[in-house]
Amino acid sequence: MLNNERGAAVRPSFSRWLSQTNDITQQFMAMGVDPSFISMAGGLPAAEFYPVAAAAEAADxxxxxxxxxxxxxxxxxxxMPLRAHxxxxxxxxxxxxxxxxxxxxxxGAMQGLDLIGKVLIDEGDRIxxxxxxYVGALDAWRPxxxxxxxxxxxxxxxxxETLRSAKFVxxxxxxxxxxxxxxxxxxxAALLxxxxxxxxxxxxxxxxxxxQYDGDAGPSMLALDGAMMPGGPYNGPVIYLGTLSKSIVPGLRVGWVIASPDMIAALTLAKxxxxISSSMLTHAVALELLEADIEKVHVPGMVGHYRERRDALCAAALETLAPWFEWQVxxxxxxxxxxxxxxTIDTGVLYARALREKVAYVPGSVFDPAGVDTSSMRINFTRNAPDVLREGARRLAVAAKDAFG
Incomplete structure (x- = not known):
């Protein structure tokens, strides 16, 4: 159990989570300072595609x-002008x-998750x-x-009946x-x-x-619900989270919640x-970028690069990792x-071997609320170039062969 300087005990469950989080964070930080390390662990966009010049002009x-x-x-x-937009x-x-x-x-959308937890969750509530x-949601609500x-x-x-027993879905x-x-x-539609x-x-x-790389996503549950409602402010059960972190840049830290006016008022009090206040400067810059239709200019090219990277990773994995793993593109x-x-394959065991080969992913147990999924792993393909992804798959295969034969 952790204690602060005044002797007050930090809740044991939170202490365990904090210790695990620190271990993972320190490992990822160590990877970042080693140029020979290939990290396919983070959920990060590719920095080389950030619209730096457009952001500078928007700030001016x-x-x-x-x-x-x-x-x-x-x-x-x-x-307010960005809210209206x-x-x-x-x-x-x-x-x-x-x-x-x-x-x-x-x-960012992450703050929306945290605020939802503050407004809706009491200890022992069912979700x-x-x-x-998403591990960020688990982290936001775990305390x-x-x-x-x-x-x-x-x-x-x-x-x-199961949904009725839950605080939210x-x-x-x-x-x-x-x-x-x-x-x-x-x-x-059925869940809604x-x-x-x-x-x-x-x-x-x-x-x-x-x-989106292949086909369209289809309507959101917010859209499906909104289509069934009369005019006026939306007043349904959907709490929708959006962000500019994936379409423009994560550094703006601009996200939003769309919900009924009563829920927005409650979340605002929690915020x-x-x-007290988000950054008005980043909101103003975001508004300039959106009004200039930066997404129409920027997103198609970025998506093209990401599609190439996805295909490179999946092709390399088919050649190297298929004896141990299966996946959907x-x-x-x-x-x-x-x-x-x-x-017999435990991705927690494999993780230690992978670190020796200077390659990283995220074991599936991180995304399991019970922490018992030992047979899966998440690999990010957006952050690294195709040749780096191919080398990363090769290193993972070396680690898998060493661990499992």
């Missing part, structure tokens, strides 16, 4: 346009009207979530000690982290229908929508106790989810 325009207002403390719920953006995306009462700007699930039930997107799927239907899976539209019947909040985390997102072909 933002300061000229807004002056000292861009350097001030601002409203807790964010820069996001409301219009989401209205076009969802095919129904949203206004600023439906929009809260956050410090229905897809397995495996509140909820319990988890797996979400089944299929037929017949998770029951209404959490899903990443578009190119999920960590699996890269795309949930079909009928499965989204059950959430409506159960009167349960439905958290839709959608950071990877811009990264006030967290940071993702149609979008940033990750390939590899599953062991037999029970």
């Amino acid at each position: 325009r933002a300061l000229s346009r807004w002056g000292a207002a861009a350097l001030e403390y601002g409203p807790v719920d964010g820069f 996001i409301a219009d953006r989401m209205s076009r995306m969802a095919g129904r009207h949203f206004d600023t009462s439906n929009v809260l700007l956050t410090v 229905v979530t897809q397995y495996p699930t 509140r000690q909820p319990v988890y039930t797996p979400l089944d997107w299929g037929k017949p799927g998770t029951s209404v 959490y899903g990443v239907p578009n190119y999920s982290n960590p699996t890269g899976a795309l949930v079909p539209t009928p499965a989204r 229908e059950k959430a409506l019947e159960a009167d349960t909040w439905l958290v839709e985390d959608d950071p990877y929508l811009p990264l 006030q106790s967290t940071d 993702p149609s979008g997102g940033m990750f390939v989810w590899m599953k062991a072909r037999n029970s």
